[in-house]
Amino acid sequence: MVFSTYDFLFFFLPICLAVSLFLRHLGFFRSYIASIVLFSFLFYAFWNPNYLWILGISIFFNYLVGVYAYRTREFPVLILGVSANLLLIGYYKYKLFFGGIANDLLGTSFTLGHVILPLGISFFTFQQIAWLVDCWQGKAKERDFLSYSLFISFFPQLIAGPIVHHAEIMPQVTRSLVNSNIRSDLTIGLSIFIVGLAKKVLIADRLAPFADYMFASAVDGQPVGMLGAWSGVSAYALQIYFDFSAYSDMAIGLARMFGIDLPLNFNSPYKAHNIQDFWRRWHMTLSRFLRDYLYFPLGGNRHGQLMRWRNLMITMLLGGLWHGANWTFVFWGGLHGLYLVAFRSWLWTKQRFGVDIAFPTFVGVGLTLFFVVLAWVPFRAESFAASLDIYAQMFGIAGATSSDWMSEGVIYGVPETIARGVFAGAGANAFMSGALVQLGLISLALMIALTLPNTAEIFSRFFSPADGSVAGNAWSALRLRWAPSMIWLLYIAGIFVICVIFMRRQAPFLYFQF
């Protein structure tokens, strides 16, 4: 079930809130927690009830191992738990990928069958690996199975994160049981949720057709030309930005309705000054997981530059593989690894040789954005060959330019069709009207991403990320700060009405596929 659908917004959510908060109001705390767990499983079942058992067994197994690991602190127990999780994700997510590689290398033709990837498996598996490590290290302790079930299955973050630590969430649940300011939590949570909804419905989903068309053309071998390729890749770069940002906001808003603050997961990454800064802002909880449970155990930056570069590359390659079992994701991760190595090398060179060069902020932001956008190509493309084809078109190496890249092939929504009609009335032909609409949307989205404060900044007076991180950027054109005032009511209610009108039935979040 997608947050930005009528089913969720007007069916699942009100019933879930009414039942669970009523139980909390009555003081039936265990029933309250049980009801959220039940609704979370129901939420998961809306996608595929046949895979509920995977979630259930996974929670039960990790709970047992975690409790035992905390009690014994034995390393083999940890290894057993982590291995079981990796086996689970390995089977469902990587069986076909590695099986295919094995067939190619060995010249065999083993039938690999067809595996449907359980939704959110990458997220709930990694969260439980973190829990096991925390238990083994004595940082996490949970004796109550119901509470642990809530920690893993909590529906606002079950499908696509953020990946949270036990210590960040469970104390808040306990606190929320005695803090009965339900109306405050509902008001703030709903306001944050609506901002996220707007990002999804009014920006990300509007950009999707342009990106989809360009990448589909690459698969079909239809050239779209340099402008078409740049336009399509830019549309995707902004689509995934606003899609993931929207999901993160909505997850934070929903959790807040239950009195829980999730950690910050997205902090205006396109405002990053360099690639390292980008990874401190994009999918922050995954970066934190990879840093704490992969990069540091590999040695981090403790054994010289070469080892640091190696560790960075391994971490980013595996981070790429985490996103999907395809060489395109590995390539994407590798590109980011190279970016990070190049950036670290530059810092090292500056320090080693006393080079004192400082670029203006906009150069750093521009360069970072340029390379991040380039890396989105393999991330989104269907195949490695399609990625190369798009690169060739972006840099003018490919042949002919098609003139219909933004007219006939794209399925336009109603507002875009109206805008095209206006441009056509002003004398623009089909190509020009399509181009103006697409470039206009991309420019507007880019302006919003680069100049407006993000949701965490807007709600900073009333939202404290669970991980203690602070949202903040050096520059924003407007200093918007939410307050429960009449003007903000008009803003939020107005946005909500527009979102309700334009909500589409089937527009899942991009991160659901990971």
Added chain:
Amino acid sequence: MVEMSKRDIEIEGNARFYSVGLLTFYTVALALVMLPSILLWRSGELWPVQWIVTDQSATGAIWSAGLVADEGGYKRALVKAHRPQVVVAGSSRVLGIRRDAFNVPFINFGRGFDAVNFDRDLLRLADLAQPKILLWGIDHQLPARRYQNLLMAYRGKAGKLDQSNVDGAFFPEIIPRSVMTIWGLLVRQQISPIGTLSVILRGAYFEGPRLGLRANLGNLGGYGADGSYHYLDAFARPRTALDKLTVALKKMRESTARDQDSISPQTMDRIQTTVEGLQRRGITVVLFLTPLPSQHPVTEHERAYLADLRRELSSISENTMALFFDYLDAHAIGVQDKEFIDATHAGEVAMLKLLGDIGKHSEAVRRVLRTAHIEGVIERHSGEATLTSPLYRELGLKRLEPVP
């Protein structure tokens, strides 16, 4: 002692107004969306097809969806639930054949297959139902080149427009049809608030057991528990863009054979392959050309086309040993024009005449027919388009007048 968290807003003054205002806004939106949802649920529009089939078995309700009618899924669910020994397949032109005519379990699979992919769907049906006899009514336009192209083009267009509403308006994106349809109907006063309330409270706007928005809000008729169609005396719907498109499409279909069209050899090959596939599954296949009123054929080209069609189907019949009956000229078996519901669809009396004729030539079919019942109905009701049944009385049906 519990302290208020610093992150909470204090619920007083503006903050209180904001809080109440936003939650009220959400509640109003919730109500606006939920009301149509309740109505749709109560009318049976949102039910899974298995539920509809189960309910029909118990109540004899008619089903006609208003939003998206998954007729193929519905017919397959009927077949799965009833395990029929006899199935009639074809377009809406075979929907007048009813269970009453048979002494074994029967399902009318009319409109259950996709006319473009009829081969795939019929073999799927055979695997699902494993009937003993399949009566396949072939419309004269099915193998026409233009008809197949037209269907595919129409489907592409309908897909892009995201299908249509019960009131015929297109809402490709803005607000789900399920919500907009109801409010659209209310605003245009095509249904009354009291009528809407009636559906919410009682589950029906008109009399009798009904499932689906079209059956509940438009007295147009619907599918019975055996999959056949019951035409009710409908109030005239306003001409909408969809109506006009549908009529235009219908006219184009009707004229398919009249203007320069020809038989597609590929489609004929697919018909033969399908018959062979069905026979390999142990099914007795009976092919028949669906009947037309007397005004056909009207042009020389159409006569030539129909002659080709008869020859081709006879050839398939010879190659496969399947029975083939030609009822294009239905007058030959005593069907009158006034036994047609409209210019396209033969009524149930006409269909009984057709079945009786098939029974005369096929021992296998005769064994499953209630011959005495069929003869009795024909004797008493010859010249009528539809029969009055207890179900019709329950539904408040006014008998259809014969087409002039």
